């Protein structure tokens with residue numbers, strides 16, 4: 048099971064994530080987020096990311112903004128708004144994690160299977176991400192069974208991640224607010240607990 052820690056803003060939190068063996072570290076480049084990091088900060092934060100894959104998270108960015116993050120060394124681009132397939136193809140589908148916020152009667156265009164992965168997050172009016180709320184995991188299970196590479200997100204924390212893994216069997220789990228002290232500031236104890244819980248769930 049792969050793990051992505053997202054919404055990182057501080058070097059010490061990136062280093063802690065790396066020491067715990069996370070596979071992906073995510074940084075929010077959406078200016079309205081409480082976890083926003085300026086693009087120039089990526090250079091400093093990426094320096095301590097070592098072998099973890101570096102994910103730049105955007106909401107409906109311009110191509111130039113994406114290009115800058117790639118030039119700074121981002122491995123993957125997470126598109127968390129209503130971006131089109133054509134826009135993702137311009138970036139390179141193999142570099143795109145496309146996020147969808149799960150609502151009633153939800154479906155995904157099969158062409159998104161070309162993307163690096165699909166991230167499923169909770170829908171909440173007025174918020175693009177970092178809701179801290181879960182959604183109906185049976186929906187995520189349906190997409191796993193349908194052959195999508197799924198990053199399960201939305202309200203995961205050290206207490207519920209094992210149940211989530213057991214029900215969904217995703218490719219990866221993604222967490223942000225569930226391992227925080229306050230927005231953008233991670234809690235190292237919660238980070239450890241989350242990783243231990245994921246490792247334990249892999250033993251089942």
Ligand SMILES: O=C(O)c1ccccc1N[C@@H]1O[C@H](COP(=O)(O)O)[C@@H](O)[C@H]1O
Nearest residue numbers: 053080175176177178179201202223224
């Ligand atoms: O965290 C944010 O503020 C945010 C803003 C815009 C797009 C995505 C954002 N966060 C992403 O939301 C998911 C789930 O977060 P949580 O675990 O429920 O807090 C995660 O991928 C965050 O990176």
